[in-house]
Amino acid sequence: MEIEENTYRLCFVCGMDNPRGLRVSYRHKDGETSAKVIIEDAFAGYPGIVHGGIVTTLLDETMAKTIEHLGIWAVTASIEVSFRCPTPVNTPLVLLGRRVKGETRLFRTEATLCLEDGTVLAEARAVFVKSPKPIADKLG
Numbered sequence: 104m105e106i107e108e109n110t111y112r113l114c115f116v117c118g119m120d121n122p123r124g125l126r127v128s129y130r131h132k133d134g135e136t137s138a139k140v141i142i143e144d145a146f147a148g149y150p151g152i153v154h155g156g157i158v159t160t161l162l163d164e165t166m167a168k169t170i171e172h173l174g175i176w177a178v179t180a181s182i183e184v185s186f187r188c189p190t191p192v193n194t195p196l197v198l199l200g201r202r203v204k205g206e207t208r209l210f211r212t213e214a215t216l217c218l219e220d221g222t223v224l225a226e227a228r229a230v231f232v233k234s235p236k237p238i239a240d241k242l243g
């Protein structure tokens with residue numbers, strides 16, 4: 104079954120009301136989180152290549168969404184990113200996230216950014232820590 108996600112409408116990545124944001128729409132299916140995205144050249148670092156900070160942001164968000172979909176509000180405590188290939192601007196990309204391991208407070212996740220043909224552009228691993236305060240209360 105495919106389920107639509109929760110969102111914070113001003114989130115830089117997923118907020119549909121953020122005029123400066125990336126407006127990524129996520130889906131959750133069979134324990135995985137996914138999204139399709141095209142990053143325009145306003146987010147390049149080197150010519151034609153998406154800035155690594157933006158790639159990291161996309162991977163971070165994808166993992167956060169994976170955790171959030173479980174009803175757990177958590178923040179990124181640590182993140183490690185491997186940039187395998189330059190990420191092209193103005194090109195369809197695929198984000199995939201999954202929870203690797205979760206205990207009561209710490210959650211380990213992984214995410215990948217690929218081309219539509221499956222070529223891996225970047226991979227991330229992160230540790231999320233459950234928020235002591237209910238983040239959801241602050242969402243508009």
Ligand SMILES: CCCCCCCCCC(=O)SCCNC(=O)CCNC(=O)[C@H](O)C(C)(C)COP(=O)(O)OP(=O)(O)OC[C@H]1O[C@@H](n2cnc3c(N)ncnc32)[C@H](O)[C@@H]1OP(=O)(O)O
Binds near residue numbers: 110167179180
């Ligand atoms: C619907 C809308 C969805 C929108 C999604 C948006 C997603 C955005 C995702 C993000 O980018 S969140 C923003 C970036 N992250 C932060 O701002 C987090 C800032 N850091 C903190 O708030 C605190 O440092 C943190 C909550 C992560 C930990 O503070 P604590 O005071 O709870 O730490 P504590 O020392 O008690 O450690 C608790 C556990 O976490 C572990 N831990 C803490 N920092 C860690 C770290 N950096 N790496 C790995 N583990 C860590 C620590 O070892 C320990 O494990 P154990 O319980 O097993 O002992």
